Amino acid sequence: MARTLMVAGNWKMNKSFLEGLVLANDAINHALGSANITVVLATPFIHLHTVGGMLKDYSHYMKLAAQNCHHESQGAYTGEISADMLRSVGAEYVILGHSERRAMGETDELLAKKASAAIKAGLKVIFCVGEPAEVRERNGQERFVKLQLERGLFNLADDEFRQITIAYEPIWAIGTGKTASPDQAQEMHAYIRSLVRQCYNNLVADECTILYGGSCNALNANDLFSKHDIDGGLIGGASLRAEEFGNIVKARAAKQYIRN
Numbered sequence: 001m002a003r004t005l006m007v008a009g010n011w012k013m014n015k016s017f018l019e020g021l022v023l024a025n026d027a028i029n030h031a032l033g034s035a036n037i038t039v040v041l042a043t044p045f046i047h048l049h050t051v052g053g054m055l056k057d058y059s060h061y062m063k064l065a066a067q068n069c070h071h072e073s074q075g076a077y078t079g080e081i082s083a084d085m086l087r088s089v090g091a092e093y094v095i096l097g098h099s100e101r102r103a104m105g106e107t108d109e110l111l112a113k114k115a116s117a118a119i120k121a122g123l124k125v126i127f128c129v130g131e132p133a134e135v136r137e138r139n140g141q142e143r144f145v146k147l148q149l150e151r152g153l154f155n156l157a158d159d160e161f162r163q164i165t166i167a168y169e170p171i172w173a174i175g176t177g178k179t180a181s182p183d184q185a186q187e188m189h190a191y192i193r194s195l196v197r198q199c200y201n202n203l204v205a206d207e208c209t210i211l212y213g214g215s216c217n218a219l220n221a222n223d224l225f226s227k228h229d230i231d232g233g234l235i236g237g238a239s240l241r242a243e244e245f246g247n248i249v250k251a252r253a254a255k256q257y258i259r260n
């Protein structure tokens with residue numbers, strides 16, 4: 001079976017309730033007709049229920065995601081949202097391990113708990129990894145990402161790991177306009193896939209969707225998606241511009257997965 005190709009929009013902390021309705025409607029319209037890939041809208045919590053309703057007619061390829069969840073299923077955790085609660089409003093995915101949340105103190109150990117709680121609740125997880133600039137400057141990116149994967153994800157059983165999409169997001173490329181070159185991204189994606197192969201097996205590695213994130217836009221998407229191990233993108237800034245988001249979706253949909 002070929003791996004799932006995907007473009008996911010991470011709205012981060014943007015859009016009022018009404019602005020979110022407009023953006024979701026426009027994003028859906030611009031993404032229409034790309035049913036050979038999975039399109040994900042990761043909205044702030046306040047939009048999930050309504051955007052979920054808007055995605056219903058396209059739910060065979062357009063999916064709803066949250067940007068975080070708590071590791072417990074319920075209880076006295078003021079201000080938190082559990083994976084079960086996300087499922088109850090129709091979310092199918094949750095983003096975990098984004099560098100912006102790691103920067104607020106989320107550790108690999110906490111992320112491992114969150115990933116396992118999310119999967120137990122029936123969510124799929126888009127799990128982000130990626131190195132800061134100073135680590136790349138001393139060529140330490142592989143060791144850095146390997147540790148993030150080992151500590152955050154590789155404790156999962158085979159069938160649990162199959163619910164994971166990995167997003168490689170070098171921190172120096174996020175929101176900076178400085179994209180990793182297609183070769184730099186491909187090199188890391190191939191490395192990540194080789195780690196999945198070692199830890200699990202060929203089938204799990206071949207089917208694992210690995211997204212690139214970090215200033216991915218309509219101009220560079222085509223080149224990035226031409227690489228064998230880049231299965232799609234996690235899009236921040238450009239996902240707030242519906243037409244551009246749609247063009248990134250179309251760029252991914254136009255390039256089908258080719259087996260080695």
Ligand code: PGA
Pocket residue numbers: 010169173174175176177213214215216234235236237238
């Ligand atoms: P960016 O963000 O596309 O704005 O660089 C990507 C992300 O943080 O997921």
